[in-house]
Amino acid sequence: MHRSDKNLLRTLLALLGAALFLLGCNKGSSGQAAPAASSAATPAADTTITLQGSGASFPAPLYSRWFREYGTKHPTVRVNYQATGSGAGIKAFTAGQTDFGASDAAMTDDEIKAAQGNVVLLPMTAGHIVLAYNLPDVKDLKLSREAYVGIFLGDVTKWNDPKIAKANPGVKLPATDITPINRSDGSGTTFVFTQHLSAVSEKWKAGPGTGKSVSWPAKAAVGGAKNDGVAALIQRTPGAIGYIEFVYAATSNQPVAWLENKAGKFVAPTPEAAAAALAHVELPEDLRAWVTDPTGDDAYPIATYTWVLAKKKYGDKSKSEALKTLLKWCLGDGQKLSTELHFLPLPESVTSRVLKAVDGIE
């Protein structure tokens, strides 16, 4: 045989081998589940149930910790969670690609309609959004409502603006430019933040409004991708201020501003103050409550629940039971892990309502 023929033959054989190998792998993975499910002789404990979920990235650190801990205690249940973002999570859930979804912006009425109403919204944990800033010599900066709305509207452009100075007597504010930093990608964080700004300011409501991404009016505004992108920009840009989830400010030790709440008090963005904000909200029937502008002297103004989306009716009994036990564990023992990861544990009054909703899943 000619040499080049041999080479060609070898290539062909290699390709064929690779194809067979891939086929074999596919068979293997699908074949693994089949005997386990069908063989009645082996004990039932062999049946592994996989729950697929995707959505919000903000609670993802807590969720993955929950699902990992739960997995070690219940080896028969495997939970896969992908932090694709709230919007993508809702889409995948509505399309039936996942068993459960997760969203920071809950679901709109239209989105619930698109899912044929077969959905329950379950608040699983809560968090708060902080304004982190980069002014090396200023600690515990206090921002009045008109100051922080003004900054993001582009009306307040210098750090020594009287609107800022008024609330910070005795603090030497530099005469430098303010660089407001926002999320460049669509996100639940932006939704919650702009929702708050809309509730606080008529001008904001009539201008940029509320949304997962809005048109930012400030001329000097700069966008960063994801929470960590914004955090990095704030850290590296003198005179910057931006909104991020508390967790990202806590882990990077960035200074965060005290904000004026509805009662006119300046409140430090501590988990306790955020919990106080949530305590003042009465959850409605569908568990979809927004804390756009909490009342109470000790309440931090920008806090939010984050939701898991589950179906009201699952066709598969084993799947719905597995999901229910998982969610119950998350609402019970799981809540103890929240504080450690800088999330807010849900108060007893809320978890009892959510547990009732979980019981309703069929």
Added chain:
Amino acid sequence: MTEQKPHPQVAQPPTGWQTRSDVVFRVVAHVFGAAVVLLLAAIVLEVMRHAGGAMLKHGLGFFSGSVWDANRGQFGIFPEIAGTLYTSFWALLLGGFLGVTLALILSQGFLSRRGELVMKNIVELLAAIPSVVYGLWGIFVLVPLLRPVAGWLNDHWGAFPLFSTRLSGPGVLPASAVLTIMILPTITAVSREALAAVPPRLAAAAYGLGATRWEVIFRVMLPTASGGIFGALVLGLGRAFGETMALAMLAGNAQTFSWSLFSPGNTLAALLANHFPEAGEYEVNALMYAAGALLVITLTVNILGSLIMMKATAGLKGLR
């Protein structure tokens, strides 16, 4: 009389196996060739199909508008188009100059063989660095380095439109600087090949006529290799247009365009990367329209580049 050995046959008719493998190879080659064309067609069709709704609604105003507001259904990509062209222009200017210079150093005997090899590999390694790493490097290293320089320029030359704002962080200048480094390997590698492909007899002849080294480089080598160098620049520009991650991190993602090098801006690719994951149905249409615009811009530049290159090298055919 000794028996003569049979003469070893040099030529022989192809065996059945050879004919068959030949046919198979030809079919495979054709299938893959056709697949590439079909793939491009499929991408264009798919983009246009999804963009349809937005195209009808926004028409040409899409290209002149500068508001991107999903809440109100207002979409315009003027800042992105301008930003894409503007950052790519600076990158091409700087990257082209640096890249061709490097290619000359690497091909015209300025360094030892060993030195050339090492330098060439180092430059090509730049292409292996992931885009995200460039973005991070830009944020954490480049921007803090550029900030005092930009501040000084703004203080002293602020009346000049290019320096009319202060550099807060991300902006056109850091984006263009990182783009320059990213397109450098492409431009250097392709230009170097073009210079190396110039027949040595041309240089020898020029030297024979008494030309100096600089005269040989500028009057003989560069003009002869100009076709390839131009191709390198077009390739680099294509890369700059499409670069996404590093720019999404460094351009500033602001829905404005300014001539100032220090003001934040945006590019088409960065807009797409930022808005796709969370976009609703209608915003996806608008994004697809923007993607179509990017596709058209890139194709136009490539076609124009090829045409200019053909024109420019038409007179040099005999040399190769």
